[in-house]
Amino acid sequence: MPLLGGVRPPIAALLALLLAVAAITALTLGLGHGQAVQQASRDAEAQVAADAADSVRSAVDAQAQQVRDAADAYAVTSRTTPAAALKSLVTVGKSEPGAALLDPRDGTRLASTGEAVPLTGVDVVAQDEQSAGGPIAPRLVSGGATPRLLYFARVTLPAGALNDPGNQDQGQDTTGQSAAKNPHHWLLVVSGPVSAPPVHGDGRTVRLVDRDGQVLMGTAAAQTTTAPAGFATDTSATDLPDADRALPEAAANAANAAPHASEAFGSMLGATQGSSRTVAGWASVAPAGGKGDTAQLGLTVLTARPVPLTPAGADHTGSGLIAAGTLVLIALLVTGVLTVTMQRPLLRLHLSAARLGRGVSDDPEATGDELLRPVPVPAFGEPARIGGALESLRRQLLGEAEPRPPAARRGPATRAVVVLCVVLVAAWSLPLLFLVNRADPRTAIPADVIADQQARTEAAADRVRDSLDQRYTDLASVARQLSGRDGDADATVLRHALSQHSQYRSLYVIDSAGAIVQRVGQTPLRTIVHTPTGSGITTVNTSGRIPSIAAYAQIPAAKNAPGGDRAPVVLFGEIDVHALDGTLSRPALGSVWLTDQRYKVLAANVGFTAFQALPDSRLDRLAAGTQAAVGTAGSATSAVLDKGPAPTGDSAVAAAAPLATTGPAAGLSWRVVSSKPAASLKLTAFQVQWNTMLAGLLGLSVGVACLAWLHIVVVRPLRALAGLAERLAGGDRRTVLYPVNHDEAGSVTRGLELVRQALVARDRRSARDAVPTGSPAPSAPSSPSAPSSSSAPSSSSTADHSTHPTGPRPGAPRA
Template identity: 55%
Template sequence: MRPPIASFVVLLLVVAALTVIGIGGVHAEPIPQAVLNGEQHIAADTAQSLRTAIDAEASTVRRTAGAYVATDTSTPATTLKALTSGSKSVLGGALLDRHTGKLLAAGGKTVPLAGVNAKAAAEHGAILPRLVTSGGAPQLLYFARVTLPAQQDPDQDQNQAPSRAERQWLLAVTEALPAVAAYGDGRGVEVLDTSGTKLATAVHGKASPAADSALPAAAARAAHGSGSDTDASGSLLGATTGSRRTVAGWAQVASATGPGDTDDLGLVVLTSHATPATTTAADYSRFALEAAGALSALALLLGLALYFCVQRPLLRLYLSAGRVARGAGQASQDWPAASSELSRPVPLHGFGELTRIGRALDALRRQLLGESGPQDFPARRGPGYRALAVLGVLVVACWSAPMVFLLNRADTVSAVPAPVLADQQTRTEIAAGRIRQSLDHSYTELSAAAAGLPGRSRAAQTEVLRHSLAEHKQYRSLYLLDRSGGITLRVGGTPLRTLVHVPDGGGITTVNTSGRIPAIAAYTQVPAVKGKARAAGVVLFGEIDVQALNSILPRPKLGDVWVTDGREKVLAASVGYRAFQSLPNSGLTRLARATQSAPGTTGTATSAVHLTSSGPSVDAAAPLAQSGPTARLGWHVVAAEPAAGLQIPAVQAEQRTMLAGILGLSVGVACLGWLHVVVIRPLRAVAVLVERLAGGDRRTVLHPVNHDEIGSVTRSLELIRQALAERDRAARSGHVAGPSRPLPANTLQR
């Protein structure tokens, strides 16, 4: 009996303390934490885009060098020209001998080769890209190995036998840093080296990257202090200008998933944006104290009510039942002693079941004294302790229900600060840029594969496609179409293509409109062989594995992200989805349409706060259609992040208020339910049995279920039943006129 009552009071007091700690700790800062976190995530997203661009370029340089087929007439100069002339991004190139490090050929701008160990690069694998300075401008130096036949060794001594070992040269090319894009009006982006020197900048709108000169050095120090955490990121607060303060985010460009091409560069991305400071202060400490005080008062009042209405009356009943049982046991041996035990009436305490048991117990006492016979009890009874438990739950619910449904409700629109909504839109634009970057890369690689097909045999073409499929994991299938749309050559998985068409030009498209998996494909025309008629409308298709796109979309605190086509049907997503399904709610669909990203137009990103079943959701949509192979798609990228996942003071206060209410109600239901199981329900059962016993039922044995107060009362009643049964048997046999031989008080007889 005591544990559920004590636990009920103590746990309600604990909930009150948590209410003070949780809700009282919510404060509205001039710059909300959600804004700082948003800027940090924007920097991390931008760093990932830069990392992807560098990795893709390093892979392209290595692929180009690996695909080069040297001939007997190949010289360092012709080899270098063949490897670099096809790329517009190459500023300068050089070929080195792996044994001596000797410069064999050079072209374009001078390539800084200080510290390059060509022999080590050839023996231990490719050298990672390096950050170099040429002509005062920062550049990236990429490396790749070029393998030549044995007879191509230009250093072979004419008097020695020809060596049959393959020979390797080292290709080194310099390129400018990949361009970084700034999204969000008034935001600046800077790429820094390890010392905080600016290497590249980008500005969107009227932002000035140099508005706070201390931020680059602070970001470099923070990145350096992150140690071995290669994907570290963070946020900074800059100078205040008027009512606006600069909020900055920084992130390392180094690979976050293991060794990568950007690990040795030491690049840091710094984003900054001037944000208006919040002037309205929100302090929930007073509300927390009032709510906790009310709950504490309820806990103490309910605890006292349970003590005076349940615990103390039950303990007194336990003593009275023991006294009557002792009197019944002593009746045949020591009648005066038994009479003194039985002469005192059983006091009635409490109400409901305890009153019923006390009244029936007093009737049994009188029957033991021979003052009365069996007694009937009314069938209709007043409210019992079950009603008390329900009333206790309702009292707690009177505190919990307003906490859950009414108090500290966050307004759907005004609860989310405008900078947080703008950050969600910015991050959605960056996500669209990552998807566009991936699709552009797929198209570029497919075009490179198509350039190696003309004039080759079918077996050679098959080998080219197999090599391309092995090199680029984003493809699931590569195939050639003739003018009629039939597949003439295929490598990889079975095509998902259901649309039979032979498009002109090249780009990205979908090749099915239904099925379990959306089929997104890059396509390009196969060039005609010089001097011959153009091939019969041959087009190379590369179906892109949708999982490759799905893996790009998830980002911390961006929420659920979908890629939709022009009809707002889902093609890829960061969460589970069905192919070509509609967006989860009409608000997201309207948001996607509001981008006005019809095929051939750039469209405009947009954002809004929508109220969903789980609370406010910060949603944004950005068009994918811009220049390049994705320009004619009319696709969108849509993101939805529940406001509950962001550190917004109004939303935090609502969440914690609801949590306190739920905890309070759960404690009330659990503890009072526990009291009902271990006290109230057994009391109801004992009340029925003792009334039957007082009504003359001597055959029903009373079994104690638990070793507690109610179990002790049940054992006492069983002793009384046995004494009455023995007396009745003796009376019927006519041997004795008074109480029968006593039964042991510490045993039960059946």
């Protein structure tokens, strides 16, 4: 019968897998050569480009929404002229270079202001109709000397506002449709500059590229450090070195080829100049999913900076070959030990047990001299115990020995061999896991990677600042619509504002005493009751489960009461902290926190408790280092945190940046702090470390798994089988031996059961054939009807002797 499983598969698998791990070790460690440009630098540049594209996207979306909000809020009467309406619309919010009101039926200009709105090549009628009453997406116009973005909005008109024959005749317009089917509105078109992407980091330039690869706008880090993000421009930044002139077109092609299902960004390598090389990152401004105001603009952000070439570094091929060769020797040694101490002895026991089974069988052709050959007894562990028991049983079958109890166990068992093999494999694996090729973050992390973490932290601070500025701008616009006298009208305005701006969790108006007189939305979280002067951003609580950040704006006194004899009231808008948490979240930036002036957490992209301290005191010191002088906003800073109680429990690259230098949040002294595990950086030193740890983990896993398999299918059955064999050799004929496994141990168990049955049968024959000594021969009875009195004791004695359970009595002749 073929053997299924048994001792050979685990040992063969252990050898094959350890040799495979040795090959993996030699290959992976041999590939750990230094790279001229670290992959971490390329990944960081791609993420910087993605951050800049996100800022451009947010700026365009905010501007488009602001134009729409202004148009929605403006109430046109039957006496309103297009010029008066346009004047009121343009003065709402930020000034625009140019604006125009158009008739959506034929595109006729009804009024214009500022610079001429470039409408050449733009079919505004088709734009209005294709939107099907929804928002009209902005358009990029790049034909002139300066590219412009066109923002569209509908200004709803009351009935009869357009008093022209075309409307009364219900005649056909230029589109071939009935004029009555056109929406009764004016079309507001606002022309704005193409916002230059924000840029951070010394030596970095950022360019905005159209779908054809033409550079529309460029900025340089040294020229935008103090200017508002998105508006500082440098025409010289659009020029690239001759060797890098192909980068914009390559970035546009990559962005156009990227799928719209996810955010598209990546990196490229430029030309090498001396000891540095240009690393470029690109990112599409279009949002994931291909929907939104920027989806059809075809804009791509291209960032570039020179990165010092990394030295070749240590060649780990030799160490990889040494580690692999050592594992090969260990694999051969372990396999040899297991073969000598387990596989061969167990196979011999299998053959010996089968031979004894044939020797006691009823087949006359199979008996022969099977019982005459001694059983080879192994010299170690459970196989030695089983072999000694088989030899004792063989001699008992031949009548050469009597059953006797097993001798005391001496020497190590087979389990000790398995433990020794585990120790040998662990002695190779554990140093690779914890000691060999450890990377020192202080020397392994290049300065440009640390600078990139700082630049991305500054970009995160810009996003938070822009978000807070936008919330303040929105709230100030709402405050101008409040009267402070008509509660129902004010409530309607507040409800409409809350529905339009989901970033607010609550809007409420307070009086001069700080009491809430009007509220919409959720219950306010404020615990600080006061009536502030001016307008801006503030916190309205210092404890609780949720930090509450609010924008506030004064309601003009002239709207409160005639003559302004009452103190002005203030409109508060509590900002949903989840909106700020989402603003801080960017891929591969690590853990990011927004802290107040006491470095207490107000928002984060990881789980946090309201107003908790930063996870590491070194982050506090890093945030404090951003303050250059008392009363100043300071500048960003970065550092490498050694292994310790850092947020990840390991070394990290950390950075901190002040939130704002201008705007409503400038006086808050808030900071944005980030920390990223150093081990997550794709640097050669860390890749070698991870490859080394992977090899050690694979070796330990393979060794433990295969040896555990061997222990389960071989060692444990052998220990049980050794005890049964010794009990049988010691005289136990009542315990039936049941084969459990179809392997060598099962085969030995079957042979022992055959031997046990033969011994039981022999003992029964001996008991049945034995004759008692000293008994007189029986005499003929004197009478047929009366049995002889002397025959009864003899019969009784014979019956007692024949039914003795253990064979003949002592002194009886052996059969």
